[in-house]
Amino acid sequence: MSDFSSYDKFKKEAEDGGYYINDDTEFVQSLLDSINVNIDRYGYASCPCRLASGEREKDLDIICPCDYRDPDLVDKGACFCALYVTEDVLKGKQQLTSIPDRRVREKAKKDAENESSSENKSSTEILGKLKVPIWRCKVCGYLCGREKPPLNCPICKASQDRFEQIL
Amino acid sequence: MSDFSSYDKFKKEAEDGGYYINDDTEFVQSLLDSINVNIDRYGYASCPCRLASGEREKDLDIICPCDYRDPDLVDKGACFCALYVTEDVLKGKQQLTSIPDRRVREKAKKDAENESSSENKSSTEILGKLKVPIWRCKVCGYLCGREKPPLNCPICKASQDRFEQIL
Amino acid sequence: MSDFSSYDKFKKEAEDGGYYINDDTEFVQSLLDSINVNIDRYGYASCPCRLASGEREKDLDIICPCDYRDPDLVDKGACFCALYVTEDVLKGKQQLTSIPDRRVREKAKKDAENESSSENKSSTEILGKLKVPIWRCKVCGYLCGREKPPLNCPICKASQDRFEQIL
Numbered sequence: 178m179s180d181f182s183s184y185d186k187f188k189k190e191a192e193d194g195g196y197y198i199n200d201d202t203e204f205v206q207s208l209l210d211s212i213n214v215n216i217d218r219y220g221y222a223s224c225p226c227r228l229a230s231g232e233r234e235k236d237l238d239i240i241c242p243c244d245y246r247d248p249d250l251v252d253k254g255a256c257f258c259a260l261y262v263t264e265d266v267l268k269g270k271q272q273l274t275s276i277p278d279r280r281v282r283e284k285a286k287k288d289a290e291n292e293s294s295s296e297n298k299s300s301t302e303i304l305g306k307l308k309v310p311i312w313r314c315k316v317c318g319y320l321c322g323r324e325k326p327p328l329n330c331p332i333c334k335a336s337q338d339r340f341e342q343i344l
Numbered sequence: 345m346s347d348f349s350s351y352d353k354f355k356k357e358a359e360d361g362g363y364y365i366n367d368d369t370e371f372v373q374s375l376l377d378s379i380n381v382n383i384d385r386y387g388y389a390s391c392p393c394r395l396a397s398g399e400r401e402k403d404l405d406i407i408c409p410c411d412y413r414d415p416d417l418v419d420k421g422a423c424f425c426a427l428y429v430t431e432d433v434l435k436g437k438q439q440l441t442s443i444p445d446r447r448v449r450e451k452a453k454k455d456a457e458n459e460s461s462s463e464n465k466s467s468t469e470i471l472g473k474l475k476v477p478i479w480r481c482k483v484c485g486y487l488c489g490r491e492k493p494p495l496n497c498p499i500c501k502a503s504q505d506r507f508e509q510i511l
Numbered sequence: 512m513s514d515f516s517s518y519d520k521f522k523k524e525a526e527d528g529g530y531y532i533n534d535d536t537e538f539v540q541s542l543l544d545s546i547n548v549n550i551d552r553y554g555y556a557s558c559p560c561r562l563a564s565g566e567r568e569k570d571l572d573i574i575c576p577c578d579y580r581d582p583d584l585v586d587k588g589a590c591f592c593a594l595y596v597t598e599d600v601l602k603g604k605q606q607l608t609s610i611p612d613r614r615v616r617e618k619a620k621k622d623a624e625n626e627s628s629s630e631n632k633s634s635t636e637i638l639g640k641l642k643v644p645i646w647r648c649k650v651c652g653y654l655c656g657r658e659k660p661p662l663n664c665p666i667c668k669a670s671q672d673r674f675e676q677i678l
Contacts, residue, residue, distance in 0.1 A: 179501045193360065193527065194484075194499055237506055244482050244506075307510055309485070315578050317528075317665070318643070318657035322510060323485035331484070331499045332528055332665045334513045339571055339578075343641055343656060346668045360527065361651075361666055409667055411649050474677055476652070489677060490652035498651070498666045
């Protein structure tokens, strides 16, 4: 689990992994407080900006950092809560806009896929198993499976444009 | 090589990678002392709780952290030496029991496999090459090849149940 | 982007990833100064020992750390600038020699490949897509795609000889 116990620890952990957090410290602290309330209430760090079901199994995708943080950072410059932001947002090069909840869209997409996949199951090819592309950092060789490469390589901090898709 | 020079450095390095060490500091220090004796004697950080052969080549799997640490953490809550433990053990949620030496079992298994594999070599399929499953962290996309996913993602600290097997 | 703002930050970041920097602090500081000049001039951290084109797109491979650092560390014990060195070099176990610019060779190799690949495009096999081998750390399961495994696993710091090729 990420360390939500203090602003400083949370920030350090994020930065060690190549992430950035919002520089509005009061705002961040209030989100951390809400996360800690959720930890006490549910036993897991449910997203402070979404409604938890109370069942860990059902809320796995919205445990902070949520499954949607990284694609939202790439596409929108911030996660749904604006707890995590990009370097460009921090430096004022990118403006934050409202971020629609990717969870809603993803769920609808999955439901649609489940319906259609029950129809054509012929594709037994290996690569068909890979639901996401595999990216390789050309600097250090780090591999990850995501829709798009991370903004910074978590190992060597190389920027997104130094990744190549290998599968 | 891991940094065994002091308790604090060793602990920090472990925690940065999402691992936890035993909170009995005297016990840990005595293990570190033994590892440092092994480094002086053999030139490598042989496990303090196993008998080293003195040949690095033969002892690669028991250089600390050993090849068995991670599966033992997942299955038993601690490595063979109880140098590394899980968060649950640290918090008293899980009780430590004696840990049989996985090295002995793995060696027996490999010997058996080598015998049988010489018989049926027809499977030239790509996935047959993969001796271990490939896991993907659904939060950050981190990929790793292990029997079971790590207890915490070393990149984003997401918990084990947020990994999916992709190959 | 790596943090080139100070010697200490740069050193820490490198070491957190399992890398070592030259222990000649004045030399390192002069390289960092040059990199910072390049950041101001071009907008990216172009290698201080190579001629930049001024177009990020064309210089992606020489943004520090460059695409050639890791293979040069493995083969030569240092990167082209000798900014990054191996543990063996630091400890005086390995002597530094002059390092030919791998970029020149790689470019020639790619040009040759591009010529020949336009001739035989029959190999549509999946593994043919993988231009580099995939390595697995037998300690923690870390996967990376590189010519040779890293000198130290960036996750658990295991040494190079504890990696196995899986694809």
